[in-house]
Amino acid sequence: MISGRFLALASAMLTACAACFVTPAAALTIFVSGGAPAQGTPLLVEVAETGPVDNMALTWRGAPCPLRETAPGRYEALIGVDLMDAAGPGILAAESVAGGVRNRVEMPLSVVERDFPVQKMTLPAGMAEFDAPTLRRIGEEKKALDERFARVTVPILWTLPFLAPVEEFRPENFGSRRVINGEPRAPHTGVDIRLPEGTPVRAIAGGVVVLAAEQFFGGKSVVIDHGGAVFSLYYHLQRYSVEEGRRVARGETIGAVGATGRATGPHLHFGVRVPGGRVDPSLLFALPGKETAK
Ligand SMILES: [Zn+2]
Incomplete structure (x- = not known):
């Protein structure tokens, strides 16, 4: 269901629709949480047709976004604007196929620049510069995680509202734009x-643990895949109590706060x-909630 806190950009939809084919029997609409998104903002999107469809697809700035069917003809997606994405115009587009008829609607969304703080740090040379084996380890860990993030898994296991970790x-x-040793x-x-060492850390939503390992920067680290290319990352843990491949429930304790790694x-x-990038977690918890969350 569409929550009252959704901003239904119907006028934008109608303007966009003027240029596309809409059958009288079908009306494709897009609803987005919030207004013009700033860099690092997650967006909850609902796409709806008046009846069942054979296929529905959603793209943001040209990239496909996984959808979850919530009712016949109705879908939702969690997408976002990466914190490093350029400000400026973007197109959120939905395309449906019903009874051989293709329907498309485009919603222009202008990404607003966000003023991120600059964090200047002075670290001992040993903490800021790395030898060849360490650089190789850092590179391998990054590559393995990037490969994991590129894999879109189904089904979508996240539910609203997300729970703070x-x-x-x-x-x-x-x-923060970080400047280390200048x-x-x-x-x-x-x-x-x-937080004090040992404070329990919990899963923000249901998912599957895809990383539970010691990393160079993150120390004892856990990454949960919530399906549909939504991931949560928990670093510097004192310990973790889950293993890779384990299915976790929303609110389940996965480890404890620590100071491991850098x-x-x-x-x-x-x-x-x-899908779209790395977003501000505090905004995730402000997304319109649903009573159906476990
Ligand atoms: Zn940090």
Whole structure:
């Protein structure tokens, strides 16, 4: 069902529809949570036809987005704008096929620039520069994770609302442009939550554990695949209590806050990836909720 908190961009839909073929019997509509998205924003999308369809597809800036059917002719998707994506216009497009008739609707969405903080850090040379074997390890770990993120699994296991990974969720530093020892480095793609070592960490939604291992940067790390290319990442854990391949439920304890890997003190590094990119987890918890969540 479409929540009252959804912003139904019907006028945008109608404008877009003026240029496309719409049969009188079928009306394809798109609903998006929120208005013009800023960099790093997750978006909940609902696509609806007036009746059952043979096929429905959704694309954002040309890339396909996995859909979940919620009722005949109705679908939902979680997508987002990567924190490094360029500001400017984008097209969210839905295409349905029903009884051999193709229907398409386009919704222009303008991505707004977000003012990310700059975080200047001074680290001992040993923490900021790495030898050849370490660089090789970092490269291999990144490649393995990127391959995993590129694999879209079904079924979609996430449900709304998402649950914060810790009880006291006070996120800091999303998207910080980091300068270490005077040199610009990769931005901070998640949030940090400072908490005492041993604080329980829980799964934000149902999913399958696809990584439970010691990583160079992340230390003891867990990554959960929630299906439909939605992933949650939990780093610097003191310990984890799940293994790869394990199905976890929303709210299940997966480990505890620690300071393993490249961490300057106990905290949880928490990140979220959706189709479209890496988004601000705090905005994920603000998405319109549904009572059906487990
Ligand atoms: Zn972090």
